[in-house]
Each structure stands twice: as C-alpha cells, then as structure tokens.
Amino acid sequence: MTTLLVGPFNRVEGDLEIRLEVQDGAVSAAYTNSPLFRGFERMMLGKGPLDALTITPRICGICSISQSAAAALALADLAGVQPAPEGAKVAALLHMIENVSDHMAHFNLFFMPDYARAAYAGADWHQTVLERFTAGQGSALRRAIEARADLLHVVGMLGGKWPHTLAIQPGGVTRTPTARDLIRIGASLQAFRRYLEAQTFGGKLEDFIALGTVQQLEAWTTGDAGLFLRVAEATGTGAMGRGTGRYLSFGAYPLPEGRVFKGGTWDNGAEAPVDFAAIREDISHAWMLGEAAHPSAGATVPDEMMREGAYSWCKAPRLQGRTFETGALARQIVVGHPLARALAAEGGVRARVAGRLLELALTQIEMERLLRDIRPEARFMDQVILPKDGAGVGVVEAARGALGHWITVKDGAISGYQIIAPTTWNFSPRDAGGTAGPVEAALVGAPVAEGEDTPLSVQHIVRSFDPCMVCTVH
Amino acid sequence: MSQIETFYDVMRRQGITRRSFMKYCSLTAAALGLSPSFVPKIAHAMETKPRTPVIWVHGLECTCCSESFIRAAHPLAKDVVLSMISLDYDDTLMAAAGHAAEAALEETIQKYKGNYILAVEGNPPLNEDGMFCITGGKPFVEKLRHAAKDAKAIISWGACASYGCVQAAKPNPTQATPVHKVITDKPIIKVPGCPPIAEVMTGVITYMLTFDRLPELDRQGRPAMFYSQRIHDKCYRRPHFDAGQFVEAWDDEHARKGYCLYKMGCKGPTTYNACSTIRWNEGVSFPIQSGHGCIGCSEDGFWDQGSFYDRVTDLTQFGVEANADKIGLTAAGVVGAGVAAHAAVSALKAAQRKTQDKKEEA
Numbered sequence: 112m113t114t115l116l117v118g119p120f121n122r123v124e125g126d127l128e129i130r131l132e133v134q135d136g137a138v139s140a141a142y143t144n145s146p147l148f149r150g151f152e153r154m155m156l157g158k159g160p161l162d163a164l165t166i167t168p169r170i171c172g173i174c175s176i177s178q179s180a181a182a183a184l185a186l187a188d189l190a191g192v193q194p195a196p197e198g199a200k201v202a203a204l205l206h207m208i209e210n211v212s213d214h215m216a217h218f219n220l221f222f223m224p225d226y227a228r229a230a231y232a233g234a235d236w237h238q239t240v241l242e243r244f245t246a247g248q249g250s251a252l253r254r255a256i257e258a259r260a261d262l263l264h265v266v267g268m269l270g271g272k273w274p275h276t277l278a279i280q281p282g283g284v285t286r287t288p289t290a291r292d293l294i295r296i297g298a299s300l301q302a303f304r305r306y307l308e309a310q311t312f313g314g315k316l317e318d319f320i321a322l323g324t325v326q327q328l329e330a331w332t333t334g335d336a337g338l339f340l341r342v343a344e345a346t347g348t349g350a351m352g353r354g355t356g357r358y359l360s361f362g363a364y365p366l367p368e369g370r371v372f373k374g375g376t377w378d379n380g381a382e383a384p385v386d387f388a389a390i391r392e393d394i395s396h397a398w399m400l401g402e403a404a405h406p407s408a409g410a411t412v413p414d415e416m417m418r419e420g421a422y423s424w425c426k427a428p429r430l431q432g433r434t435f436e437t438g439a440l441a442r443q444i445v446v447g448h449p450l451a452r453a454l455a456a457e458g459g460v461r462a463r464v465a466g467r468l469l470e471l472a473l474t475q476i477e478m479e480r481l482l483r484d485i486r487p488e489a490r491f492m493d494q495v496i497l498p499k500d501g502a503g504v505g506v507v508e509a510a511r512g513a514l515g516h517w518i519t520v521k522d523g524a525i526s527g528y529q530i531i532a533p534t535t536w537n538f539s540p541r542d543a544g545g546t547a548g549p550v551e552a553a554l555v556g557a558p559v560a561e562g563e564d565t566p567l568s569v570q571h572i573v574r575s576f577d578p579c580m581v582c583t584v585h
Numbered sequence: 586m587s588q589i590e591t592f593y594d595v596m597r598r599q600g601i602t603r604r605s606f607m608k609y610c611s612l613t614a615a616a617l618g619l620s621p622s623f624v625p626k627i628a629h630a631m632e633t634k635p636r637t638p639v640i641w642v643h644g645l646e647c648t649c650c651s652e653s654f655i656r657a658a659h660p661l662a663k664d665v666v667l668s669m670i671s672l673d674y675d676d677t678l679m680a681a682a683g684h685a686a687e688a689a690l691e692e693t694i695q696k697y698k699g700n701y702i703l704a705v706e707g708n709p710p711l712n713e714d715g716m717f718c719i720t721g722g723k724p725f726v727e728k729l730r731h732a733a734k735d736a737k738a739i740i741s742w743g744a745c746a747s748y749g750c751v752q753a754a755k756p757n758p759t760q761a762t763p764v765h766k767v768i769t770d771k772p773i774i775k776v777p778g779c780p781p782i783a784e785v786m787t788g789v790i791t792y793m794l795t796f797d798r799l800p801e802l803d804r805q806g807r808p809a810m811f812y813s814q815r816i817h818d819k820c821y822r823r824p825h826f827d828a829g830q831f832v833e834a835w836d837d838e839h840a841r842k843g844y845c846l847y848k849m850g851c852k853g854p855t856t857y858n859a860c861s862t863i864r865w866n867e868g869v870s871f872p873i874q875s876g877h878g879c880i881g882c883s884e885d886g887f888w889d890q891g892s893f894y895d896r897v898t899d900l901t902q903f904g905v906e907a908n909a910d911k912i913g914l915t916a917a918g919v920v921g922a923g924v925a926a927h928a929a930v931s932a933l934k935a936a937q938r939k940t941q942d943k944k945e946e947a
Contacts, residue, residue, distance in 0.1 A: 119720045121686055126643075126720050146719035149645055149710075150758025154751070159892045165880055166888065169751045169779060172649020195836075260867060267866025271875030274649040275779055275882070278875045280835065285876035287841055413758065415713050424717075492836035565685065581647050 184505030198283020349461030437512025440466025646707025851878030
C-alpha cells in the first residue's frame with residue numbers, strides 16, 4: 112500500500128488536501144482535509160444580530176447570496192415573521208441567479224478543463240475539448256465568463272453589487288424594482304437563455320428537461336452537454352465516484368406558497384422530510400474541542416494543538432447519524448424529476464454533472480416564471496423588530512447544496528451562531544463511528560495509474576462535487 | 586525563455602483584433618482619467634514592452650476578488666487583461682493541480698526573478714504558526730514571504746489583503762494579518778473593497794503594466810485615481826442629503842423616491858471609493874442605488890465599527906457634513922438659515938480635515 116498526498120487542488124474554491132491510500136492500482140481509503148480556518152462563528156459572538164447580514168456573506172465570494180439569504184431567514188425566524196411576499200420573490204430571483212451562475216461556472220471553468228489534459232491526447236474528442244475548454248483560454252470558457260457577467264447585471268440592478276450583495280433583509284429586500292427594471296431583467300434572462308440553448312445545450316431547454324431516462328440522456332449529443340456525455344462515456348469517468356445513494360435537500364427558494372424546489376431526504380428510494388432536530392455535528396476527527404452537538408447548541412472551539420487522529424478543520428455533520436450527499440443532483444432527486452431519479456442509482460461523476468445541467472435548465476425556466484409574477488406596486492419589505500432574546504434557523508439551498516444558519520440571541524447580542532455549509536456535508540471527515548464522509552467514500556475504488564501523483568480520476572470525482580472549501584469550515 | 590513576448594503579441598495570439606486592441610487602449614485611457622492623447626502612448630507601450638508576469642496567490646479569503654475581477658466591466662478589458670497578465674500562476678483558475686502547480690509557482694518565480702508583480706488575495710493568519718491556512722503543506726505566510734522576496738511590487742487585492750477584513754473581526758480567531766504587516770520591504774499597492782470594483786482592479790493592473798510604474802498612491806497606499814473621493818461626494822442621492830430628505834424606514838415612501846440613506850446607516854460620507862462613479866457589475870448599479878446604505882467596505886476596520894445600520898454621527902476623524910437631523914430641520918424651516926448652517930458646517934469640515942491631515946502627517 113502506498114500513501115499519496117493530493118493537494119493543493121486548483122480550480123476549486125479555497126484550499127483542499129486529500130490523503131489517499133492506494134492499493135492494487137486503486138484508492139482504498141481517502142481522508143479529506145480542509146486546511147483553511149477563519150472562525151466566522153466565533154467572531155459573530157457578542158455582535159448585534161443584524162451584523163450577520165453583512166459578515167456571513169463574506170464567508171464566500173462565490174455563494175455570498177446563499178449565505179445572505181440564510182442569515183436573513185434565520186433573523187426572520189428569530190423575529191417570528193415572514194418576509195414581504197414580493198420581497199421573497201426578489202430574494203428568490205437573486206438567489207436563483209447566483210446558483211445558476213455557479214453551476215455554469217463550475218461546468219465551464221472548473222470541471223470540463225480536466226478533460227483537456229495531455230493525458231487524454233489522441234482521443235477522437237480531445238481536439239474539440241482542447242478548443243472549448245483549455246483552462247484560461249478555451250472558447251467555451253470565454254463565452255461562459257461573458258454570459259455570466261451579463262446575467263449578473265440582474266444582481267447588480269436588484270442587489271447593488273455582486274459579490275457580497277446587501278439587499279436581502281429579514282423583512283424582504285431593500286430594492287423595489289420598477290416596471291422598467293423588470294423589462295431590463297427580462298431582457299437579461301432572454302439573453303441568458305439564448306446562451307444556454309446555443310452553447311451549453313445545443314437545443315431547447317424544454318427538450319432537455321423533458322428527458323426522463325438515462326438512455327434518453329445518452330442520446331443527447333448537442334452542445335457542450337452532449338460533448339460532456341460523450342467524453343464521460345469514452346473515458347469511463349462517468350461511472351466513477353459513486354455515492355451512497357443518500358441525498359439531502361433543505362428545499363430551495365422560499366416563496367409564500369412554498370419552496371420552488373421542495374426539501375427532503377432520499378435514501379435509496381425512500382423519501383422523507385428533513386428531521387432538523389436529528390442533525391448533529393460530530394467533531395471526533397476535526398481539530399475542534401467539545402462534543403458532538405446540534406447546531407443550535409454547538410460551539411466552534413479550534414483545537415490549537417491540532418491533535419493526532421484528527422485531520423481537518425471541518426466538522427462532520429450527520430443526519431440521524433448518517434452521511435448525506437447534497438447538491439444539485441440531490442435537490443432534483445428529492446423534487447422527483449424523472450431524469451434525476453433515474454440517475455440516483457448511478458450516483459457518480461456523470462450523474463452529478465448531469466444533475467447540475469438539468470437544474471441549470473430548470474432554474475432558467477423558473478426565473479422567467481418568477482419574473483412575470485413580480486408586482487412592482489406591492490410592498491417589498493416589512494419592518495422587523497428583533498427580540499432581545501431568542502433563537503432562529505434559516506435554511507436554504509446554495510448551488511452546492513443544503514446550507515443552514517442557527518442563531519441564538521441573548522440581551523440583544525449574538526450568543527450562538529452555527530453554520531453548516533453544503534461542502535461541510537460533502538467533504539466532512541470521519542465521524543466517531545469511523546464512517547467516512549461522502550467524498551471520502553466516493554473516492555474509494557478510484558483507479559490510480561502507475562506513477563500518478565495527483566490521480567486524474569480523483570480530480571474528476573472531487574470536482575464533480577463542486578467543492579467550496581471556503582464555506583466548508585468558515 | 587530569452588525573449589519575453591510583448592502584451593500585443595499575447596493579445597494577437599489570443600485572437601484579439603487590432604480594432605479591439607485600439608478600443609481597449611481608449612477605454613483604458615478613459616478609465617484612468619487620461620486625455621485621448623494618451624491612447625497612442627498606451628498602444629505603443631503595449632506593442633513594444635515585454636509582458637509583465639503576474640503571480641496571483643490566495644490566502645485566508647473568500648475568492649470574491651477573483652470573482653469580481655473575472656467579471657470586469659468591458660468584456661474586452663477583462664479579456665485583454667486576463668490574457669495579458671495570463672496569470673502565470675493562479676491557484677483558482679489555472680490548469681495544473683497539486684505538485685505540478687507548486688512547481689509552476691517556483692518556475693515562474695525563478696524565470697522572472699525581480700520582475701514580476703505579486704497579486705495577493707486574502708491574507709495570512711499568524712496564530713499557531715500559521716496553521717489555519719495551509720497550502721501545499723506549508724503555512725500560507727511562508728508561501729507569501731517566498732513569493733514576495735523576488736517580486737517587483739505587490740498588489741494587495743481587497744479588504745482582506747489590505748486591512749484584514751471580516752476574518753480579522755474581533756476576536757480575530759486566527760490572527761488574520763494584512764499583507765503590509767508581514768512584507769515590509771516591497772512597494773505595496775492597496776486596492777481595498779470587499780471586493781474591489783472590477784474596473785478598479787483592471788485599471789490598476791493596466792496602469793502598472795502600461796507605464797511600468799506604480800500609480801500615485803494616497804497616504805494609506807491606495808491608488809489616488811480611484812480612492813481620492815468619498816462615495817458621498819459623487820452619490821446620486823446627494824441632493825436629497827443636502828435638502829434634508831431622508832429614508833426613515835425600509836420601503837417607506839421616501840425609499841421609493843430614492844431619498845438619502847444616511848439615517849439607515851449609510852457609510853458613504855466616510856468611505857473613500859469609486860462605487861458612486863464607476864458602479865458595479867458593469868456599471869449597472871451600486872449598493873446605495875439598490876436601497877441599502879454603503880457599509881464602508883473599503884475602509885480599514887469597517888467590520889468592527891458597531892452595527893452596519895447605525896448612523897454615522899459625531900465622527901470626529903473625518904468630519905461628516907453634520908448631523909443629518911440638524912440639516913433636515915433647518916431645511917424644513919428657513920431656507921436661508923439652512924444654507925448658512927450648511928456653509929458653516931462645510932467650513933468646520935474643512936478645518937477638521939486640515940487638523941486631521943496634520944495629524945496623519947505627523
């Protein structure tokens with residue numbers, strides 16, 4: 112058996128290091144280390160509750176709206192109110208745009224460039240991938256960056272700036288869009304649809320979301336989606352990195368009538384609502400002091416001795432004592448989309464990437480629908496008076512999956528703040544029972560060729576989860 | 586490599602046309618506040634000067650600066666700058682990974698010794714010997730010192746590298762420390778903001794690449810061309826401030842009319858940045874335009890100044906025009922008296938600033 116230390120990973124957000132044990136040309140065990148700790152939960156203590164709206168989004172420059180939305184919901188919950196309905200719609204639209212931007216950035220900038228590597232030279236698809244996806248140069252990358260910047264105009268307009276938008280508040284949003292704004296946003300959304308249909312899918316979004324089986328998916332040959340499917344098949348990478356078949360979603364985009372994508376869990380075919388009381392953050396293998404706790408009672412005390420046996424700053428969240436995978440695929444499986452359900456059993460690299468593409472198409476359609484629904488004359492923000500003492504929870508779905516903020520307030524100051532980010536679920540270390548985190552488990556069996564020090568298979572699998580390491584530990 | 590390519594060579598190789606190139610030169614001149622006569626000079630410099638290599642490293646941060654950067658205003662500007670500096674080393678965007686990436690960093694340092702610009706996003710945490718941010722098995726602070734040793738100059742991107750930002754908020758659990766407190770023997774340009782505006786980032790880097798010198802800096806080490814005026818000075822809601830018209834509550838009638846956000850905690854009067862002129866996301870808006878006050882994210886210590894929704898009153902160090910309540914009252918009463926009061930306040934402000942300047946110089 113040999114041991115490989117893989118890292119730093121590039122083209123992921125933040126820092127990541129993985130220790131691999133390799134036996135007979137395959138990974139036999141993996142240990143993920145999140146080597147970056149900033150201590151956001153500690154710095155929240157003693158601050159005014161509203162500070163959460165400004166500080167927590169700065170955990171991450173990629174999914175700052177997700178953090179902002181979770182913080183706003185936690186404060187609204189603390190005050191026992193619902194945001195103004197039109198405000199909730201604008202907040203949902205802002206959040207959808209960020210998630211869509213993340214999905215397309217992941218596909219184009221972070222994931223696909225791996226297939227442009229020299230190791231794949233000679234394959235009949237390689238030239239096309241080189242032209243489209245060479246890191247920093249490919250034509251698809253350029254188009255994606257441009258389309259994304261255009262789409263983010265909408266966030267600029269509604270939120271003032273992106274990243275680190277301030278507009279989302281517990282009572283709604285600070286910006287009241289005018290009828291003229293809505294028309295401009297509509298134009299931006301139309302332009303984005305044209306980009307998706309011409310470049311990413313090479314066909315109508317409605318046709319892609321109508322796919323219901325793996326066979327139908329495999330028959331999709333157009334656009335970069337088609338290119339990916341062909342390459343995943345040809346390289347055998349699509350089947351790599353199978354998960355455990357347990358998926359979690361907190362439910363995305365709360366509107367007065369319910370969440371646009373409903374939440375729940377899916378355990379190899381069995382559906383259930385999320386039992387929030389059954390979440391525990393285990394710290395047996397994290398450089399943290401204390402005991403496993405529910406986030407409403409948890410603390411973040413770094414073990415400055417970095418004790419033996421522990422190997423990451425990341426805590427290990429578990430639901431009913433078990434690991435769960437979270438992300439776009441999980442979300443659409445929980446919603447019950449036929450294609451996502453068909454991919455649930457496969458659960459590997461292809462399933463995750465296809466899940467993301469599917470959601471890209473679905474969310475574009477939802478954004479268009481939502482925009483038509485916004486009434487500029489209505490109230491967009493209600494006054495919210497926060498109690499001096501109390502507790503609140505805000506759960507949302509970031510691009511990468513389930514995100515929760517748990518806040519406790521005493522005498523008008525924050526006395527407890529715990530955050531569980533999607534990548535905390537996916538990239539968690541082992542728990543007290545020795546059960547590996549979702550990525551650690553998915554890496555077992557990944558092929559390692561002779562002489563590879565940063566195995567390609569491992570990179571494909573890790574990136575298929577779209578890790579956001581800065582959120583993981585925060 | 587003995588012959589380093591020129592900027593123009595690189596752009597041509599990236600498929601950028603001559604026409605686009607000239608357009609870029611004019612845009613740059615405009616962004617930097619230079620007269621049109623500078624356009625040929627910029628063009629000439631880009632055609633003849635060897636490309637300046639850039640190493641971009643990430644410490645304790647959230648990648649928001651990179652995110653802002655790749656969304657730079659004019660798609661062309663971003664394209665050009667990206668290809669121009671071609672980020673010889675960038676952990677987030679580059680192709681290589683793992684040991685190959687570390688080797689690429691070393692190679693770039695050796696190849697361009699003394700000649701490259703080091704762009705730093707994020708900052709090093711010094712607590713526990715830097716163990717809170719480890720890349721490539723070593724604390725980030727070591728990587729930073731190593732890369733800084735042979736750099737020509739350093740750019741501190743964003744509030745993290747410049748001042749510490751939110752991760753340095755009390756109690757600063759990791760002892761996150763701004764770059765200039767770790768590297769003391771190199772010229773450092775601070776480009777604060779959380780994140781900085783994309784156009785400001787490309788503007789600064791283009792200026793350095795084109796003119797081969799540092800932009801003029803203010804006392805705090807920020808490029809004067811972007812940080813010499815307060816948000817308040819050029820805010821489109823300023824007339825409402827002067828007229829004493831304020832938003833009193835979220836989404837009230839005054840909010841819909843776009844009145845001044847001072848009473849909602851706007852930090853525009855004490856924040857030096859270009860948000861109200863250049864704006865965000867390709868010039869479409871900025872926080873005040875979205876109905877939320879400025880939080881002052883380009884100022885040192887913005888994260889620990891009490892609530893972001895508290896009014897900035899009785900600030901002595903910068904001298905805000907006055908207490909908004911007072912101005913509001915006078916304006917509502919006798920107009921003449923209001924004007925007089927305002928003039929008096931402005932004189933007071935000037936006096937305060939003089940004292941302040943003296944203090945800073947001392």
